[in-house]
Every structure is written in structure tokens, then in C-alpha cells.
Amino acid sequence: MIRIAAEHIYVLRNSTGKPFTDLLDRLIRNSAGTLGIPPSAVLDNPRTNRPDGGVDTQVTIGAQPDPWGYFNGPSAWQYKAVALKDFTDSKVKEEISGDSKNYVRSLLQEGYAYRMCIADDGPAEKKTEIKALLDAEIKKVNPAAPESIVLFASEVVAWVNTFPAMAAEMLGSSMKDFFHFSTWQNRERAVTKTFVATPESAVIFKNVQSHLDWKNKPTTARLTVSGDAGVGKSRTVFEAIAALPEAAPLALYTDDEDKALDLARAMANHQNLYAVIVADECLDPTAFQLAKILQGVEHRVRLVTIDNALERADKSGLRLNVMSTLTVEKIVEANFPNIDQSRRFRYCQLAEGYLRFAVFLCDHDDLIVQQGHLGELLSDTKGYLAPCSAEMALLKKPTSRL
Numbered sequence: 001m002i003r004i005a006a007e008h009i010y011v012l013r014n015s016t017g018k019p020f021t022d023l024l025d026r027l028i029r030n031s032a033g034t035l036g037i038p039p040s041a042v043l044d045n046p047r048t049n050r051p052d053g054g055v056d057t058q059v060t061i062g063a064q065p066d067p068w069g070y071f072n073g074p075s076a077w078q079y080k081a082v083a084l085k086d087f088t089d090s091k092v093k094e095e096i097s098g099d100s101k102n103y104v105r106s107l108l109q110e111g112y113a114y115r116m117c118i119a120d121d122g123p124a125e126k127k128t129e130i131k132a133l134l135d136a137e138i139k140k141v142n143p144a145a146p147e148s149i150v151l152f153a154s155e156v157v158a159w160v161n162t163f164p165a166m167a168a169e170m171l172g173s174s175m176k177d178f179f180h181f182s183t184w185q186n187r188e189r190a191v192t193k194t195f196v197a198t199p200e201s202a203v204i205f206k207n208v209q210s211h212l213d214w215k216n217k218p219t220t221a222r223l224t225v226s227g228d229a230g231v232g233k234s235r236t237v238f239e240a241i242a243a244l245p246e247a248a249p250l251a252l253y254t255d256d257e258d259k260a261l262d263l264a265r266a267m268a269n270h271q272n273l274y275a276v277i278v279a280d281e282c283l284d285p286t287a288f289q290l291a292k293i294l295q296g297v298e299h300r301v302r303l304v305t306i307d308n309a310l311e312r313a314d315k316s317g318l319r320l321n322v323m324s325t326l327t328v329e330k331i332v333e334a335n336f337p338n339i340d341q342s343r344r345f346r347y348c349q350l351a352e353g354y355l356r357f358a359v360f361l362c363d364h365d366d367l368i369v370q371q372g373h374l375g376e377l378l379s380d381t382k383g384y385l386a387p388c389s390a391e392m393a394l395l396k397k398p399t400s401r402l
Contacts, residue, residue, distance in 0.1 A: 002168040003161045006121055009153035013081045013119045020081035020119045021056060023160070023170075026249060028057055028077065030163055033246020034274050034300065035063035035071055036215035053103025054078060054095060058112075067272065068159065070149060075113045076104055084120045092130055096137035105141050113146040114138055121153045162272050165250050177259045181241075184253040184278075188238045191363055192335040198327055201236045204318050208240035212247040212276060212302050221298045222291035224284075226307040227320035230356030233306050234280055236320060241304075247276050255280040264293040267301045280306045322353035331355060336362040343368075 012019040025044045032042050043058040055076045062073035078095060080087060095116070096104060108114065114134060127150050134148040151159075161167050169180045179187065197205075204225055210216060211223040227233050241248050252275055254260050260279035267273050279290060287305040294301050323331075329348045336344060339362055347365075351358035361368070 002164050002171060004157055004167045004170050006153045006157050008170060009119050009156055013083065017079065017081035020117075021079050024077065024079050024117055024156075025057060026166065027156070027159060027163075028059065029245060030166060030249050030274075031068065031159075032059060032063075032071065034214045034250075035066060037061060037063050037071065039245050054098070054101035055104050055107065058107065070115060073113055073146065074107075074111065075115050076107045077115045077117065078104070079117050079119075081119045084118065084122045084126060087118065087120075087130075089129075089133060092133045093137050096134060096141065108138055108141045108145045111142070111145060114148040115151070116148065117151045117156055119153055119156075127152060163250055163274055164267075165252050165275060168252075169249075177256075178252045178254040178263060181248050181251045181253075184238060184251065185242065188235050192235070192331070192359055194334040195235065195239045196331045196334050198323065200320055201232070201239075204236050204320060205240040205243070207318055208237060208304060209244055211304070212241065212244055214246065218298050218302075220291050221294035221301055221303045222287060222305060223303070223318070224282075224287055224305045224307055225318045225320060228322055228354070229308045230354040231320050231322055232355045233308075233320050237278065237304055237306060241276065241278070247302075250274055251276045251278055253278040253280065257282055257286045260290060261286065261293070264290050264301075264303070268293050268297055274300045275302075277301065277303045278306070279303065282307055323355055324353065325349060325351075328353060328355055328358045332358050332362050335359070336365070339365050 009020075009023075012023060028044070029039065029042050033039070037059065041060045043060065045056055056079045057077040059071060059075045059077070062071050062075070064072060066072050095101065096108075096114075104114070116130070116134065118130075131148055131150045134150070138145050138148060160170065165180045168178075169182060208223065208225070211218060225233050225237055241251055252263060254263065254277075257279070260277065260282060263275075263277055267275055267277070277290075279287065282290070282305040284307060287303075287307065290303055290305065294303055325348050328351055329345060332339075332344055332348060339347075343365065344362065347361040348358050350361065
């Protein structure tokens with residue numbers, strides 16, 4: 001699996017602390033999501049240039065069981081993007097007792113647990129020393145408050161590596177076997193930036209989001225969305241996941257069945273990893289095999305498969321059907337408002353409910369106009385497609401997406 005190293009944390013130290021703050025904010029949100037802690041319970045401070053009162057992130061509720069041991073109850077988090085040599089004993093104490101730290105003291109009085117993350121590594125003795133200094137100051141505020149937890153860079157690394165999608169994005173490597181979420185987003189929204197919901201897509205949204213709700217305990221890791229090629233399945237699944245801040249950063253997307261199987265096996269073998277696997281162009285036999293591999297790890301791995309099958313034996317699955325011309329017209333109008341309305345309407349008629357085809361035609365409108373295939377010629381599909389024959393071949397490739 002993709003893994004970061006301590007050096008990837010060290011480089012986040014700078015004068016603003018923002019890179020380290022951004023990482024920890026994402027890490028806490030991802031972890032809270034998998035534990036069923038709602039996004040509204042995670043309060044972060046995205047501005048590093050204003051006083052935080054001693055708290056960078058506040059998590060108002062806890063969850064159990066907690067595999068990390070960081071979220072057993074309400075917690076207050078402070079990040080230090082500094083080298084240990086610069087973090088003196090007096091500076092450690094001031095994180096609790098300093099004049100500007102009123103807010104952290106108020107949370108400690110309420111029984112919050114204190115967590116400190118430092119973007120450096122050192123011997124165990126140094127961590128014990130920092131923890132002892134913090135605990136002594138905390139006890140002055142509230143003798144009953146939980147003991148602090150101090151995380152060095154190596155522990156942050158281990159924590160990040162429980163989320164392969166997050167580690168992959170941090171590394172920024174080619175990752176030829178799958179896309180992490182931001183790459184998948186670029187692909188899906190490259191041509192059609194505006195998603196137009198339909199009654200059918202609303203049903204898929206509801207089911208996908210319920211399946212990826214970590215508070216739910218599904219009997220299988222698998223959820224399948226099927227339908228003809230080119231009707232918008234991948235985009236619909238993407239938008240459903242994009243609306244879930246607790247699931248989107250964990251998504252790993254592939255349109256290669258063999259790669260999906262490799263990924264599922266890796267996730268099953270590593271007992272502390274969390275992910276949402278999206279397997280596109282995935283036929284039913286492979287989807288069945290994927291679900292079997294992930295049996296017993298549904299609490300940390302969820303699977304969404306997308307199938308181009310014309311007809312599924314399992315009638316209980318979700319299906320996106322060919323759209324009406326009116327629906328296709330609404331979608332292309334939202335994304336190609338500058339195309340002449342009459343040409344846009346004819347493109348939708350030619351598409352016969354296949355959204356990808358209509359988008360392809362709209363995306364090549366300049367070429368069509370340049371070639372002069374207008375008016376009555378638009379009714380002749382073969383003549384109309386002639387100048388676009390090379391581009392149309394792309395539609396037959398499994399990797400072609402809106």
C-alpha cells in the first residue's frame with residue numbers, strides 16, 4: 001500500500017504552520033467520520049494567523065470503540081509545526097497556562113481531553129517530558145481532566161497511513177493503479193462542471209450516501225449502480241460521494257477490474273486501513289468477488305461498483321436508465337449555455353437519452369460549425385458524425401468518461 005514517511009511531516013514545518021494544520025484538520029475529520037462522529041462536532045480553525053485560545057481543533061463528542069484511542073471523549077487539539085529543539089519547557093507550559101489560552105482552559109474545566117501534535121520526532125524520554133509538563137498544568141486547571149496525549153511526527157505518519165487515499169494524495173506520485181478523490185474529481189468535472197440532479201439520481205444519491213455512512217453497519221461492503229454506458233452513472237456516484245466530507249477523502253477510484261481486486265486484497269490484509277473503493281466498469285462476477293474479499297471488514301472498507309450491464313439478474317440493485325430528451329437538454333443547457341439553442345436541441349435528439357453522447361456533441365460544437373454540418377444535415381447521423389469519427393472512437397473505450 002501507499003505509505004508516507006516521517007520526512008513528509010517534517011517538511012510541513014514553516015513560519016505559518018498552515019500545511020501542518022491543514023493535514024491534521026483533514027486527518028481528524030476523516031477519523032471522526034469513520035467513528036460516526038458527525039462533521040458538525042468537529043470545529044476547526046482554518047486561520048492560523050489569529051489567536052486560537054490554545055485550541056486548533058475541538059471535537060465536541062467522542063466515540064467508542066476508537067482504534068486510535070484519541071477520541072474516547074470530547075477533545076481539544078493543538079498543533080505545533082516546530083522543531084523540538086525550539087519547543088522549550090516554558091513554551092510547553094504556556095500552551096495551557098499562557099495569558100491567551102483562556103479557551104483551552106475552559107474546555108479542560110468541562111472535562112475535555114488535551115491532544116498535542118508536533119511536526120518533529122525525538123526520543124521517548126522527550127515525549128514523556130512534554131506530556132508530564134502538560135499534565136501538570138492541566139491538573140492545575142481541572143484535577144479530574146483526562147491525561148494528555150502527545151503525538152510526534154512518526155505517530156502522525158502511522159495515523160495518516162491508515163487512510164491510503166490521504167497518503168496517496170500527500171505523496172503526489174503517479175499512482176497508475178487508481179485515482180485519489182481530487183484526481184477523480186478533475187476527470188468527472190472536466191467537461192460538465194455543473195451537475196443537474198434528476199429523480200433517478202436522487203435515489204442513487206440517497207442509497208450511496210446511506211451505504212457510506214460509517215454509523216450504519218451494512219451486511220455487505222458492496223453497493224452496485226448499473227445502467228447503460230453513457231447515461232451518467234460514474235458522475236452520479238461521484239457527486240453522491242463528493243457531498244460526504246467524511247467519505248470523499250477516503251475514496252480510491254479505478255476502472256480496471258484487476259486493479260480493484262488487488263486493492264481490495266490489500267485493504268483486507270492490512271487490518272488498520274480505512275477506504276471507500278469505487279470500482280468502475282465492474283461486471284457482476286468481479287463485484288461479487290470483491291464483496292467476498294471484503295467480507296468481515298465492512299466496518300472500515302466500503303465498496304461501490306459501477307456496472308454497464310444492460311440487465312441485471314439482481315433486481316434489487318440501483319439502476320440509472322436512459323434519460324428523456326428533456327432531461328438531457330436541461331443538463332447540456334446548464335453546461336453549454338453559449339451553444340445555439342436549436343443546435344443544442346438537435347444534439348439532444350441525436351443522443352436519444354445517452355448523456356455522454358450529447359455532451360460529446362456539445363463539446364465538439366466548434367468543430368461541427370467549422371465543418372459546416374448544420375441545418376438539414378443534422379438529421380443525417382452518419383453524415384453528421386463523419387468529421388468527428390476519430391473522437392467518437394473514444395466513446396468505445398472503457399476509460400472514456402464525462
